[in-house]
Amino acid sequence: MDTHYINEVLKGNTNAFGYFIRTYQNKAFGLAISIVKREDDAKDVVQDSFITAYSSLTNFRNDSKFSTWFYRIVVNTALQFIKREKRKHEVTGEYSITKDEKTALNNAISQLEKQDLKKLIKGIFEIISAKEALVLQLYYIDEQNIAEIEAITSLTKANVKVLLYRGRKSFYKVLKNQKLKELN
Structure with a gap:
């Protein structure tokens, strides 16, 4: 068409x-x-x-x-x-997430209403790096495969995979920090 x-x-x-x-x-x-x-x-x-x-x-x-x-x-x-x-937002540092933490975060996310989830994702995307947010947006929200992301972004397959990995870690780190703030 x-x-x-x-x-x-x-x-x-x-x-x-x-x-x-x-x-x-x-x-x-x-x-x-x-x-x-x-x-x-x-x-x-x-x-x-x-x-x-x-x-x-x-x-x-x-x-x-x-x-x-x-x-x-x-x-x-x-x-x-x-x-x-000249606006760059970077999340730096190493962070690892345990299997239990991942399960707990996934359970918490599934309980949020759809609108709250959209606001939450948008807020996290504003905090993590632009490239990580872009790759996460393309892969998880726009449902593009890695080859399509390569074509759209001019990144190599390896770079896309690394950004997906780092983006997930950054996403979980920000999400965990926000949940900890809510508890305090």
Whole structure:
């Protein structure tokens, strides 16, 4: 279906590009916010990404899915935004989690209501590093496989796996710290 709309836009039907906006804006926003952390900034990144995709549509070669190509644009635009704004959030240090702690955290998460869970995840994504949040967003929320994440982010397979591992550890560490604060 994407191919039909790509051809329409390339033929000069600018209204056909609305299909891409309607189809991809929510996931693009999710990707952007996982990187830039603020809603207003994420909206700007998504808007810039759509403008870039529209003006670069003639360069789309159909050797991958349009979504993969477009999400790559979103990631690049967000990373460029971070460089310009010099806003980096990093979680440093080593942390290991026991099997019992993981089980307890998973049980606690499953008891949260869906809306609370979304707020919790968004809050944690704002704390952990942008790359870790991006990879976790793509893998767990957008359900992209490792090969698709490689294509979207230009990271190697090994880097994606390392970021998934570190991201999970960072996520659990932040979650555990928040739960400990609530108990005190």
